[in-house]
Amino acid sequence: xxxxGKNEQIILKWDEGTLLLDGWPRDNTPYNMGIWRWDSRVGNxxxxxxxxxxxxxxxxxxxxxxxxxxxxxxxxxxxxxxxTLRPEQSEALDSWTQSGRRGQVIMPTGTGKTEVxxxxxxxxxxxxxxxxxxRDLMYQWHRKILKGLGYDAGIxxxxxFNIRPVTVTTYDSAYIHISRIGAGFGLLVFDEEHHLPGxxxxxxxxxxxxxxxxxxxxxxxxxxxxxxxxxxLIGPVVYNMxxxxxxxxxxxxxxxxxxxxxxxxxxxxxxxxxxxxxxEYIVSQREEKPGYNxxxxxxxxxxxxxxxxAQKAYHLKTSIESRAGEKLRVLEDIFRLHNGQPTxxxxxxxxxxxxVSKRFLAPTILSHTGxxxxxxxxxxxxxxxxxxxVANQVLDEGVDVPExxxxxxxxxxxxxxxxxxxxxxxxxxxxxxxxxxxxxVCENTKEVHRSRSRRRSDAYERTIHRRV
Amino acid sequence: MLTSEQSIVEFKAAQVYPDKLKxxxxxxxxxxxxQMLSIYANGIGQQRRQLHxxxxxxxxxxxxxxxxxxxxxxxxxxxxxxxxxxxDGNAARLRLQVFSKAAQFHPLVSQRDQxxxxxxxxxxxxxxxxLERPWDEIEQGLYADVMEYQRLKEFEGxxxxxxxxxxxxxxxxxxxxxxxxxxxxxxxGDFKTILRYAKLxxxxxxxxxxxxxxxxxxxxxxxxVLHETRRYGxxxxxxxxxxxxxKGWRMSATIKTPWNGTARLSLSDKDGFSSYLPQPDEFDxxxxxxxxxxxGGERDGWQLIREGEILHENQTTFVPxxxxxxxxxxxxxxxxxxxxxxxYLAHRRETVRRFRDCNILLAIPESSLKSDVVKAKDIxxxxxxLAIKSVVEALCEFKIKxx
Numbered sequence: 115x116x117x118x119g120k121n122e123q124i125i126l127k128w129d130e131g132t133l134l135l136d137g138w139p140r141d142n143t144p145y146n147m148g149i150w151r152w153d154s155r156v157g158n159x160x161x162x163x164x165x166x167x168x169x170x171x172x173x174x175x176x177x178x179x180x181x182x183x184x185x186x187x188x189x190x191x192x193x194x195x196x197x198t199l200r201p202e203q204s205e206a207l208d209s210w211t212q213s214g215r216r217g218q219v220i221m222p223t224g225t226g227k228t229e230v231x232x233x234x235x236x237x238x239x240x241x242x243x244x245x246x247x248x249r250d251l252m253y254q255w256h257r258k259i260l261k262g263l264g265y266d267a268g269i270x271x272x273x274x275f276n277i278r279p280v281t282v283t284t285y286d287s288a289y290i291h292i293s294r295i296g297a298g299f300g301l302l303v304f305d306e307e308h309h310l311p312g313x314x315x316x317x318x319x320x321x322x323x324x325x326x327x328x329x330x331x332x333x334x335x336x337x338x339x340x341x342x343x344x345x346x347l348i349g350p351v352v353y354n355m356x357x358x359x360x361x362x363x364x365x366x367x368x369x370x371x372x373x374x375x376x377x378x379x380x381x382x383x384x385x386x387x388x389x390x391x392x393x394e395y396i397v398s399q400r401e402e403k404p405g406y407n408x409x410x411x412x413x414x415x416x417x418x419x420x421x422x423x424a425q426k427a428y429h430l431k432t433s434i435e436s437r438a439g440e441k442l443r444v445l446e447d448i449f450r451l452h453n454g455q456p457t458x459x460x461x462x463x464x465x466x467x468x469x470v471s472k473r474f475l476a477p478t479i480l481s482h483t484g485x486x487x488x489x490x491x492x493x494x495x496x497x498x499x500x501x502x503x504v505a506n507q508v509l510d511e512g513v514d515v516p517e518x519x520x521x522x523x524x525x526x527x528x529x530x531x532x533x534x535x536x537x538x539x540x541x542x543x544x545x546x547x548x549x550x551x552x553x554x555v556c557e558n559t560k561e562v563h564r565s566r567s568r569r570r571s572d573a574y575e576r577t578i579h580r581r582v
Numbered sequence: 583m584l585t586s587e588q589s590i591v592e593f594k595a596a597q598v599y600p601d602k603l604k605x606x607x608x609x610x611x612x613x614x615x616x617q618m619l620s621i622y623a624n625g626i627g628q629q630r631r632q633l634h635x636x637x638x639x640x641x642x643x644x645x646x647x648x649x650x651x652x653x654x655x656x657x658x659x660x661x662x663x664x665x666x667x668x669x670d671g672n673a674a675r676l677r678l679q680v681f682s683k684a685a686q687f688h689p690l691v692s693q694r695d696q697x698x699x700x701x702x703x704x705x706x707x708x709x710x711x712x713l714e715r716p717w718d719e720i721e722q723g724l725y726a727d728v729m730e731y732q733r734l735k736e737f738e739g740x741x742x743x744x745x746x747x748x749x750x751x752x753x754x755x756x757x758x759x760x761x762x763x764x765x766x767x768x769x770x771g772d773f774k775t776i777l778r779y780a781k782l783x784x785x786x787x788x789x790x791x792x793x794x795x796x797x798x799x800x801x802x803x804x805x806x807v808l809h810e811t812r813r814y815g816x817x818x819x820x821x822x823x824x825x826x827x828x829k830g831w832r833m834s835a836t837i838k839t840p841w842n843g844t845a846r847l848s849l850s851d852k853d854g855f856s857s858y859l860p861q862p863d864e865f866d867x868x869x870x871x872x873x874x875x876x877x878g879g880e881r882d883g884w885q886l887i888r889e890g891e892i893l894h895e896n897q898t899t900f901v902p903x904x905x906x907x908x909x910x911x912x913x914x915x916x917x918x919x920x921x922x923x924x925x926y927l928a929h930r931r932e933t934v935r936r937f938r939d940c941n942i943l944l945a946i947p948e949s950s951l952k953s954d955v956v957k958a959k960d961i962x963x964x965x966x967x968l969a970i971k972s973v974v975e976a977l978c979e980f981k982i983k984x985x
Binding site: 129130131132151153154155156157160161162293313314317321415418419422425443446449450453464468471472473474475476477480482484486487490491494499500501502 | 643644645647648649671674677678680681682684685688689690691692697698702705706709721724725727728729730786787788803804805807808809811812813896897
């Protein structure tokens with residue numbers, strides 16, 4: 115064997131999220147693997163970084179092969195202080211390990227997915243990238259890694275770029291930076307993995323060489339069906355704990371109470387007027403173009419001031435629904451009824467959150483809320499100083515909130531996932547008392563439909579529906 | 583640059599048409615532009631949402647104006663603005679202060695009854711008194727750090743309505759490119775600028791010569807050869823102003839449509855977009871300029887063309903300053919080294935060596951040569967100005983070699 119033969123040296127290199135095979139002749143596809151493409155721009159074979167492990171296994175049989183791809187550092191955890199895993203958590207950990215350390219763990223909210231991930235990290239001791247949906251969750255991972263493993267993780271996101279062997283980031287930042295940082299991690303953790311398969315975000319998985327991958331979620335399914343790609347991006351489902359098993363055990367029982375509110379006269383008048391504008395416009399259009407629909411209307415808003423008028427009327431309707439004055443009055447009633455009990459209020463928009471906050475002088479957690487303030491607010495809520503916490507969608511997923519038994523949903527959209535996540539927030543088992551979720555929706559508006567679709571989720575099975 | 587939410591495109595027969603304000607059809611936009619600029623110029627101290635609302639109001643009765651266009655105008659105005667952002671966290675501090683004071687009175691009710699006695703207005707009045715500020719002021723300050731409520735500090739603005747509007751047109755082109763996958767350029771000049779900016783935008787190129795001084799260049803990123811990706815959309819958008827500043831080109835970008843089809847965005851230097859980047863300098867140095875002027879368009883059968891050819895191998899490119907094309911066919915490339923350092927000279931020689939199969943004449947300052955060095959045939963030297971005579975002599979040597 116010619117170890118010295120410089121001309122025949124085969125070199126595997128990292129190039130912005132892809133792998134280049136230098137020195138392999140053009141006329142023969144490496145190992146007949148369909149993943150390779152000849153890149154005439156650089157005169158090399160190229161493939162996606164996700165195949166790194168497979169490629170390496172093949173190439174290591176070649177004598178004159180050199181691997182120049184950055185290898186993941188091994189990590190020493192300064193101080194491991196993790197709780198003992200509950201049986202279902204150990205089950206999840208074991209089946210992940212036995213499945214070649216690649217795969218998805220599906221567990222309902224509040225059953226300790228994070229603890230499973232930390233246990234995985236404690237065991238694998240390799241450079242790890244944790245990807246979370248939003249900044250709040252990213253910081254929460256940072257805190258939990260510090261607390262459980264004694265490691266001060268790097269942060270990529272929120273205008274910070276501090277990369278360390280163990281780093282936390284968001285899906286959006288991971289997508290942007292993965293072509294720079296995709297080599298050098300041994301383990302990827304995708305928290306709320308259903309965010310991953312989007313057209314762009316999936317590149318966070320494809321452009322990385324990490325051989326070990328863990329996906330976590332309560333709700334893997336996506337309405338666009340792309341969740342089937344998670345098998346390729348992360349690995350197969352290795353553990354799936356049904357929602358029913360969680361209910362009543364780790365999670366508390368709960369009521370769902372829907373409170374319909376009416377618009378006041380002034381709101382109703384504007385609302386009806388808006389509805390009329392939209393209806394009349396569409397009817398007039400349909401006279402000439404049968405089947406004319408909302409999409410076409412939106413397309414014409416730039417040309418036709420009447421179409422724009424109709425579109426504005428629609429936005430005004432939505433805004434009236436979400437900010438109906440009556441909702442503030444109902445909220446006051448709920449606060450009176452549950453005086454002394456910690457209450458979470460979920461709203462659909464920043465504007466509504468600020469409105470509620472200014473009316474009741476209650477603290478908010480919004481997408482832009484700084485780290486320090488967020489901690490102060492959550493801490494004040496946990497200590498009972500603040501009885502009410504107002505949040506927009508930011509708290510929808512995974513953010514740990516101190517104990518709360520009362521939840522109020524005002525506005526928001528009707529997706530199944532959101533409903534489950536929101537329920538999960540207030541259903542963490544804290545003592546034996548019953549949790550209650552109020553939904554405040556406008557009567558005779560399309561919000562009622564959203565509420566119905568919200569209840570279709572299996573999370574709402576066996577719940578009580580009352581009218582107040 | 584705009585966000586995708588402010589992008590307006592029309593798809594027609596597999597072509598993409600980004601929103602464009604036209605000199606005639608949109609003549610009245612000059613006045614709008616002037617008014618918008620003055621809203622901001624006179625809006626120091628106002629909240630972002632107030633400024634946006636005023637801009638929106640201008641277009642209330644304008645038939646031809648989608649909402650996204652208004653949003654885009656606001657974005658371009660905000661890009662030239664500085665807002666007070668409360669870096670010291672005063673608003674956050676005020677919130678904690680007020681909410682902590684109010685917490686003990688929860689819930690603040692609208693009307694007193696037997697169970698609840700803390701009326702909203704009374705408590706607010708009480709807190710205002712404790713903080714020694716009127717409640718209105720407190721309420722205004724509570725969320726002053728939220729984007730929409732930030733106040734305008736400075737407005738740099740644009741040189742005028744016409745610059746603002748042409749910026750808008752370029753910005754819409756750029757935004758349409760966010761969804762681009764590859765860009766194909768046919769160019770007949772300014773190769774150096776095109777290739778330099780493509781490289782700065784971290785794009786890879788594929789170059790094909792399609793005729794004398796005619797090239798087709800396909801730009802994309804490393805991943806593009808493997809699958810469709812939007813990863814390089816931002817790079818195309820960043821690169822575009824450089825292309826717009828050049829002359830003699832036509833471009834076609836492949837763009838993904840919302841319904842997963844493909845469309846093209848086609849553009850050329852004749853489309854009347856003005857770049858905010860200056861036009862590329864015609865000459866890199868005064869030596870070059872003086873030489874070109876003295877040589878003229880043609881001499882002794884040699885035609886002189888500036889930046890006439892691209893030499894390339896994989897991702898290395900070299901655009902010599904001049905091409906001499908002889909009427910009988912032969913071509914000689916010439917690179918003039920103006921300023922020099924030993925490293926730069928060595929780098930240039932390495933490039934020339936890489937493309938040694940081409941006829942390359944190197945013009946270097948005499949001062950860069952050690953006195954005892956034997957001069958190679960493909961090198962001419964100069965002191966202050968490059969002598970036409972020595973160049974033509976060297977060209978003839980090449981011709982003899984070729985013949």
